[in-house]
Amino acid sequence: MISDPILGIDDLTIAFETSEGKYSALNGVNLRINPSEIVGLVGESGCGKSSLALAVIGLLPVPPARVLRGNIIFKGNNLLKLTETGIEKVRGTGISMVFQEPLTSLNPLFTVGEQITEAITVRLQRQKSAHTKSTVEAEGVAWLKRVGLPDARGAFHRYPHELSGGMRQRVMIAMALSASPTLMIADEPTSALDVTTQAQILKLIRKLVEEVKASVLFISHDLAVVAQIADRVAVMYTGMIVEEGPVVEVFEKPLHPYTQALLSSYPGRERSSEPLKVIPGQVPNLTRIPQGCPFHPRCAFAEDKCKTTRPLLKEVRGHNVACVLY
Amino acid sequence: MTFAQDHKDLILTLRILRKDPLAAAGSIIAAVFLAVALAVTLFGNGVAPYDPVAINLSLASQPPSLQHLFGTDNLGRDILSRAIVATPVDAEIAFAIVGISSLFGLVSGSLSAFLGGYVDEVFMRITDLFLAFPSLVLAIAVAVALGPGVTNVILANLIVWWPIYARLSRAGCLSLKQTQYVEAARIAGLSKFSILLEHILPNNISPILVYGTLDVGNAILYASVLSYLGLGAQPPQSEWGRMVFDGQIYLTSAWWISIIPGLIILGVALGFNLLGDALRDVFDPRYRK
Amino acid sequence: MIRFLGLAAFVVKRILSAVGVLLGIVAILFLLFRVVIPNPARVWAGPRASQQTLQELTLRFHLNAPLYLQFYYYLVDILHGDWGVSPISGQPVFQSIVEYFPATAELTLAALILTIAIGMPLGVIAATNRNKVADHVARVTSLTGVASPPFLLALILQLVFVFYLRQFPDSGGRISAFIASPAHITGFFTIDSLITGDWPAFVSSLQHLVLPAVALAFLTLGLMSRLMRASLLEALASDYVRTAKAKGLRKYIVIYKHALRNALAQPVTALAVYVAYLLGGSVVIENIFSWPGIGRYAAQAALNFDFPAIMGTTIVFAVCVVAMNLVADILLCVLDPRIQLS
Numbered sequence: 003m004i005s006d007p008i009l010g011i012d013d014l015t016i017a018f019e020t021s022e023g024k025y026s027a028l029n030g031v032n033l034r035i036n037p038s039e040i041v042g043l044v045g046e047s048g049c050g051k052s053s054l055a056l057a058v059i060g061l062l063p064v065p066p067a068r069v070l071r072g073n074i075i076f077k078g079n080n081l082l083k084l085t086e087t088g089i090e091k092v093r094g095t096g097i098s099m100v101f102q103e104p105l106t107s108l109n110p111l112f113t114v115g116e117q118i119t120e121a122i123t124v125r126l127q128r129q130k131s132a133h134t135k136s137t138v139e140a141e142g143v144a145w146l147k148r149v150g151l152p153d154a155r156g157a158f159h160r161y162p163h164e165l166s167g168g169m170r171q172r173v174m175i176a177m178a179l180s181a182s183p184t185l186m187i188a189d190e191p192t193s194a195l196d197v198t199t200q201a202q203i204l205k206l207i208r209k210l211v212e213e214v215k216a217s218v219l220f221i222s223h224d225l226a227v228v229a230q231i232a233d234r235v236a237v238m239y240t241g242m243i244v245e246e247g248p249v250v251e252v253f254e255k256p257l258h259p260y261t262q263a264l265l266s267s268y269p270g271r272e273r274s275s276e277p278l279k280v281i282p283g284q285v286p287n288l289t290r291i292p293q294g295c296p297f298h299p300r301c302a303f304a305e306d307k308c309k310t311t312r313p314l315l316k317e318v319r320g321h322n323v324a325c326v327l328y
Numbered sequence: 329m330t331f332a333q334d335h336k337d338l339i340l341t342l343r344i345l346r347k348d349p350l351a352a353a354g355s356i357i358a359a360v361f362l363a364v365a366l367a368v369t370l371f372g373n374g375v376a377p378y379d380p381v382a383i384n385l386s387l388a389s390q391p392p393s394l395q396h397l398f399g400t401d402n403l404g405r406d407i408l409s410r411a412i413v414a415t416p417v418d419a420e421i422a423f424a425i426v427g428i429s430s431l432f433g434l435v436s437g438s439l440s441a442f443l444g445g446y447v448d449e450v451f452m453r454i455t456d457l458f459l460a461f462p463s464l465v466l467a468i469a470v471a472v473a474l475g476p477g478v479t480n481v482i483l484a485n486l487i488v489w490w491p492i493y494a495r496l497s498r499a500g501c502l503s504l505k506q507t508q509y510v511e512a513a514r515i516a517g518l519s520k521f522s523i524l525l526e527h528i529l530p531n532n533i534s535p536i537l538v539y540g541t542l543d544v545g546n547a548i549l550y551a552s553v554l555s556y557l558g559l560g561a562q563p564p565q566s567e568w569g570r571m572v573f574d575g576q577i578y579l580t581s582a583w584w585i586s587i588i589p590g591l592i593i594l595g596v597a598l599g600f601n602l603l604g605d606a607l608r609d610v611f612d613p614r615y616r617k
Numbered sequence: 618m619i620r621f622l623g624l625a626a627f628v629v630k631r632i633l634s635a636v637g638v639l640l641g642i643v644a645i646l647f648l649l650f651r652v653v654i655p656n657p658a659r660v661w662a663g664p665r666a667s668q669q670t671l672q673e674l675t676l677r678f679h680l681n682a683p684l685y686l687q688f689y690y691y692l693v694d695i696l697h698g699d700w701g702v703s704p705i706s707g708q709p710v711f712q713s714i715v716e717y718f719p720a721t722a723e724l725t726l727a728a729l730i731l732t733i734a735i736g737m738p739l740g741v742i743a744a745t746n747r748n749k750v751a752d753h754v755a756r757v758t759s760l761t762g763v764a765s766p767p768f769l770l771a772l773i774l775q776l777v778f779v780f781y782l783r784q785f786p787d788s789g790g791r792i793s794a795f796i797a798s799p800a801h802i803t804g805f806f807t808i809d810s811l812i813t814g815d816w817p818a819f820v821s822s823l824q825h826l827v828l829p830a831v832a833l834a835f836l837t838l839g840l841m842s843r844l845m846r847a848s849l850l851e852a853l854a855s856d857y858v859r860t861a862k863a864k865g866l867r868k869y870i871v872i873y874k875h876a877l878r879n880a881l882a883q884p885v886t887a888l889a890v891y892v893a894y895l896l897g898g899s900v901v902i903e904n905i906f907s908w909p910g911i912g913r914y915a916a917q918a919a920l921n922f923d924f925p926a927i928m929g930t931t932i933v934f935a936v937c938v939v940a941m942n943l944v945a946d947i948l949l950c951v952l953d954p955r956i957q958l959s
């Protein structure tokens with residue numbers, strides 16, 4: 003039985019008012035996430051991935067940011083229509099988040115244990131389950147063990163700065179998953195880590211997420227990382243999804259020129275004597291997005307039509323692509 | 329286009345001054361203060377509506393009125409006139425203090441940071457020691473030791489003021505030392521001294537300028553306390569702090585004699601504070617985009 | 618437990634460092650007042666001293682001896698409590714200072730309490746109500762506090778509350794002349810009278826304490842409010858606050874548990890500096906309210922060019938500031954586990 007997606011983002015358009023004009027962070031984003039699914043979101047820096055993540059969990063600073071159009075439907079509710087208290091209730095147990103920099107993302111003045119028990123307590127309070135300090139603590143230690151911290155009990159009483167980067171990120175994951183979220187958003191969770199730790203963390207996320215039956219929105223600029231962990235992938239450019247589909251399909255048979263260019267410029271695919279391919283031009287300033295298809299100034303296949311029509315996502319051979327070629 | 333680029337700071341300052349009423353008020357107050365000080369210095373006591381020195385007991389202790397906007401004191405002297413004539417004294421003291429100590433601090437702090445090592449350590453310790461004193465009390469002590477008079481007030485305050493600028497300048501210099509263009513200059517073979525002079529010092533000036541503007545207000549406050557305690561300019565030269573002290577005994581019968589000079593001090597200090605705040609916003613990296 | 622031992626070692630190290638600072642301070646005072654200024658003997662003797670007094674002082678201070686010897690005698694004198702004799706009062710400076718110390722301590726403590734109890738909440742309210750009315754009110758208050766000369770508010774308070782409204786006693790001093798001062802336990806009239814259950818003394822001493830404390834605290838209150846606001850805003854913009862929100866914690870927990878705790882570091886450190894400002898302000902405030910403390914002693918000294926007295930005041934105030942810095946250092950260490958205690 004095909005169940006409804008847990009997260010449906012429709013035509014989400016968000017802009018920031020800055021002193022230099024309107025900064026269009028998101029331009030009509032369309033995305034679906036199904037239950038127990040890991041969806042990767044890739045794109046270059048500045049394409050809006052983090053803005054999307056923050057928008058979903060409701061942490062975009064709303065005075066400078068403004069929602070111009072669109073919906074974010076989570077388990078049937080439109081998150082954009084919720085009050086601050088309403089969205090507070092969704093965070094943690096509904097949608098949780100793991101951030102990129104675990105050192106600054108953990109409160110330096112509280113122990114790891116204090117911070118993870120906060121997350122657990124929120125869940126228990128919302129479920130209206132009875133709990134005592136020792137049961138919560140025991141669960142906290144259990145979670146730390148589960149994410150692979152060698153001395154879980156010891157780590158529980160330590161402060162963030164006393165742990166290594168990899169251990170801190172495990173703590174963040176434990177905090178995010180211990181709340182039993184339906185959706186966990188991971189914003190570049192491995193970018194600050196070295197390659198070996200990266201691999202371990204990815205394996206950990208895959209395993210735990212299956213156990214807990216959560217979905218993940220995994221954001222990264224690193225295609226290789228996304229290839230290892232995601233079921234489906236969405237490619238983002240200047241605030242919109244240009245291609246989206248099962249990860250193997252998209253990476254082996256990319257349809258959108260941007261995806262193709264992205265993959266071909268990725269080191270490893272060329273023979274050692276060939277120069278690295280670059281995508282000509284620059285990512286446009288988000289205050290001045292080109293008319294029509296935003297990629298057209300840099301696109302090898304651009305036609306005249308591309309300057310005026312903005313292509314919408316269309317299903318083609320198993321993925322969704324937004325390109326006039328199809 | 330080039331004028332705008334070169335004078336980015338000036339234009340940004342003017343924009344802030346136009347938009348923020350408090351900043352505008354501050355700059356107006358500062359401007360008036362300077363204008364009056366200048367006027368009295370150039371044209372003498374005649375600038376004031378009445379003779380600030382003339383004693384006229386029949387007019388003693390008059391409350392503020394249309395003829396005497398700030399009233400008269402116990403000797404019948406017009407308070408507004410006395411206040412006007414006192415302006416250049418505090419202006420001189422405040423600008424001398426801030427100017428000289430900031431200059432000295434800029435040079436010594438930059439030098440210390442630049443030379444680094446042992447010299448820097450010792451220098452830091454020395455500034456720490458000076459900063460361990462409650463500054464007002466030390467300034468009073470030195471002023472008492474030196475005796476009354478404007479020059480002594482300035483000297484006494486210089487001793488207390490310089491370490492802050494030294495620290496500020498040293499911190500700025502240290503962070504600049506790490507920047508890439510200083511690295512580049514060093515690689516290019518420029519002598520240490522010319523690097524200091526041409527690259528580091530000029531960039532260190534803006535935080536000092538901002539702090540200095542705010543500080544003029546502080547300097548006026550210190551000068552007023554010292555003059556309140558009899559350590560500043562001596563009679564018959566009027567000075568705001570001294571006017572407050574002299575008028576204290578008449579607080580309950582003629583409050584304007586002491587309160588009004590006090591309010592003037594507040595006003596001027598406030599003006600420089602607001603101006604300094606606005607300048608700080610100009611140079612705050614977050615505004616500069 | 619290990620951290621406690623580390624803390625103890627840290628305290629000892631800091632105390633030693635503070636002693637070093639005190640030594641340095643004495644050295645600077647020596648250089649300033651014996652070497653740099655001309656005619657130290659005249660300065661110490663006062664403006665009306667006779668030639669004989671000058672000669673006596675020159676001998677006593679060994680002003681003709683080599684510099685290092687002078688410094689030695691200077692140090693010995695200070696450590697022995699021989700801080701000279703005030704040419705105005707004829708009393709040894711050290712004795713006077715000891716006598717007046719509790720009064721200033723009480724006033725300064727009261728002002729510090731006001732600074733924390735009013736300044737901090739004001740800053741928190743300003744930060745959590747950014748750009749709304751409360752923020753503007755707090756901003757105006759702190760701007761005025763920072764730009765006011767110390768005597769202004771003191772005089773206005775006296776005028777309004779003592780004279781016009783008659784809410785507060787107009788006799789100066791710490792307690793009504795008609796009430797006996799409480800038994801001397803700490804030297805703090807308010808505390809002593811509470812301890813001994815001397816209700817009339819408590820009420821009277823509190824009444825006398827309020828106005829000067831408010832006048833004294835006006836500056837530091839303004840500074841504290843601004844600092845607290847800035848510090849809290851900074852904390853609220855941090856990554857860990859973002860994480861706390863992402864966990865679904867309620868807004869007030871995010872603000873008061875996560876952000877505020879981190880925002881306290883700067884204000885606590887600043888307290889030491891504020892004490893220095895309070896001590897400086899006490900010179901003027903105590904004089905206006907006839908509060909019999911070191912500040913008034915210093916003000917009278919300044920008015921009469923009584924150098925030994927002002928010198929003694931400088932030393933004792935500097936010691937207080939160094940002590941406060943030490944306390945703030947230790948407090949910060951307790952608050953922040955990141956600080957290495959090795």
